[in-house]
Amino acid sequence: MNMAESGKPDTAYCAQLVRALDRDRYIADLFAPADRRGALFALHAFNVEVARVREAITNPMAGEVRLQWWSDALIGGARGDVRANPVAAALLDAIEAHRLPRETFFSLLDARIFDLYDDPMPTMNDLEGYAGETSSALIRLAGLILTGTADPNSADAAGHAGVAYAVVGLLRAFPIHARRGQCYVPLDILASHGLKRADAVSGKVSPALRAALGEMRVLARKHYELALGHLAGRDPALLPAFLPLVLVPGDLARMERAHDPFVSVPAAGPLSRLWQLWRGARPLRAAFDAAPARAG
Secondary structure: OOHHHHOOHHHHHHHHHHHHHOHHHHHHHOOOOHHHHHHHHHHHHHHHHHHOOHHHOOOHHHHHHHHHHHHHHHHOOOOOOHHHOHHHHHHHHHHHHHOOOHHHHHHHHHHHHHHHOOOOOOOHHHHHHHHHHHHHHHHHHHHHHHHOOOOHHHHHHHHHHHHHHHHHHHHHOHHHHHHOOOOOOOHHHHHHOOOOHHHHOOOOOOHHHHHHHHHHHHHHHHHHHHHHHHHOOOOHHHHHHHHHHHHHHHHHHHHHOOOOOOOOOOOOOHHHHHHHHHHHHHHHHHHHHOOOOOOO
């Protein structure tokens, strides 16, 4: 993306960051009207920055300091020139231009503290809450940027879509998390298969562990289907916010064919994912155009 397309230098920086580290959302953002892309790039660049804090620190407290800096930046309490950080500068512009609720960002930052530690995910409800405060929140914020209004009727769709996309992402990262002692597979799911946290990070494959991860895939697929159902009758302008959802079935299928859950399953190549997103836009538009299901 050249400067003429991206506008201000801060926006250009955000676009390149998202393109490099969150390709799916970058491509989805290109489906948005040109005057909304800069804010979407800023939002997703912010997510890239906070999602990778764990990789950039040597201890959890250092990570908490980084997340606190972002919180302070959003309320004007950070030390130094916040706008010297191009992502912060672009994000603050997007928040002001589109009246994005800062409370949603604070909740997202609070949820990201979990990533800094090796505490296990306690329950499936906790996992859905974590996904809701992170992945689903991004979809809701993107929806505000795209439509200019908070549509309460699309909140359920965003909630389910975010959980589906987040769970798939966590499953793809399962081998990485296991190697560093992190466990996002809820303890209640593990216990239902006779497993403990140690089994999920042991590197040892078992039928029980495969079954537990299979239950996670079922969870992702359930939320995927629910999200599609809740999109019926919603504003088609929301499509770029939901477009990455179309990648969920393919990612789940590749993981189901894998033999060793501790070996990373390669994602589809960049050209393949680009094709899937482009092709998936049509059926997703059809989901928006479908008549909402009647209660009862």
